[in-house]
Every structure is written in C-alpha cells, then in structure tokens.
Amino acid sequence: MHGEFSDMPPLLVLAAVPAELALLTGSLADRQEPLHPAWPAAVGRLGGQRLVCCAAGPGTANAAGATAALIERYRPSRVLILGCGGAFPGSGLGVGDLAVATEELFADLGVMAPEGWLDMADLGLPLATVAGERHYNRIPLDAALAEQALCCAGRQGVRAAGGSFATVAACSGTTARGEELARRYDVICENMEGAAVALVCRRYAIPCVEIRGISNLVEDRTRANWDIPAAVQVAQRAALSLLAELAP
C-alpha cells in the first residue's frame, strides 16, 4: 500500500452481492482483503482514491450492520450504494437504465391497519433524530452527489432518472403492489437495502449516494424479463465515471 493513500479517508462502496461490485473490485490497484470477522471487504486504490468495497448480503439487516461496522473501522468520507433494482410503473425506466436516488424510503415499515396504511410518522415513532430533525420513513441522501451521478450518466449516454427509492423487506411481485407503492410514495426504484445504509450514514453525518441499474420492472413476477448482468454493468460504469470525477 502506498503511504500517501493509507492516510486518506476512503470511499466506502456497499452492495448486496459480489456481482454488483465485480467491475470495481477488479479495477482496484494494490488490492488487499483485510480480515474482518463479519464484513470482509476489498480495499485498494482506484483513480487516486482509496476504496473499501463490501458485498454485505441482501436486506436491511445486512446493509445496516455492514455500514456501521465499516464506518467504524475505515472512517470513510463518503458512502456509495451500488446495485440493481426494480423500476416502478410510471418511472419511465426500463431494464438496463440507471436510477439515482434523491432520497430513500422504508416503504413497508409501519402497520397495515383496518383503516389503511400507517407509516412511522402516523405511529409517532421516528427511526432517528439527527441534529434535531426527526426521520420517519424518509431518509435524505446527498443532493450534490446525486446530481453529479446523473450528470455522469448523461455524459455516458445512459438513460437515467433521479427520484425517490423504496426499500422493502417484501419485494413487490405484482403490478398491483407496485402501483400501490408508487402511488403512496411517488417512488421510481425498488430495492432491499438502500434506506438502511442511508439511515446509518445520516446518523454518522456521512454523505451517501445510491446508484442502481434497472434489472426488472415492478410487475407481475416474470423472471424471464429480468437482466441482472445489464443492470450491474450499467450501475458500475456510472460509478466508475462518478469516482473519476470525485478523485482528489
């Protein structure tokens, strides 16, 4: 490891599965895999900065655990969430397009009551209070980084959109459920981790950006229509372009 890089705060890149990081980890110079009992990460240099890359596993429990543990260990300056996701009806996105989050939502955290859906604000239960601000289901992301990611995608000629993302525990396997969530929260992309990473970053006051390639539409479950390889490629190519811009 070059001395000048070992002192620099790294950028933490989090994904659910290794395929969502393969292009990035394959591009790392001086790559090391320091032992960690729970969250093994690939550490190395890319375009003049240090990256810590971890495939933490699917779902919010893995995402929150890895984010907190790796922030404590590496003290990153920024966090990048990378992966694939489903495009909601009305988002205008298709398979192989790119989505950038302007905010994240815990979209199925609350109570399905006889009178209808009650979210965390209805229950009076903030997930976190940071600098006096209560965060219920909606978690902010870094606006400037999101804008920069969208500009990078535009320059690459990739079809991309920015908007709110929905993180769910129960994926929407029907068009009706997708329409319900899109109507309720005006979301463009469904995933299973983003809000958890965003919440932990908010608690640590670390800027966070989320980029997902669209692997599928949120519709009646049809696995034959999915393209995960195209989605992970488009997300990582956009990430590489953003990382090049962020290089010191």
Ligand SMILES: O=C(O)c1cccc(C(=O)CC[C@H]2O[C@@H](n3cnc4c(=O)[nH]cnc43)[C@H](O)[C@@H]2O)c1
């Ligand atoms: O088999 C299914 O019906 C099914 C439905 C949703 C997701 C999966 C996955 O295996 C992917 C999980 C993985 O990818 C992200 N992802 C991609 N598309 C979606 C989606 O439409 N809804 C929620 N998550 C999605 C997610 O972040 C996971 O990491 C299978």
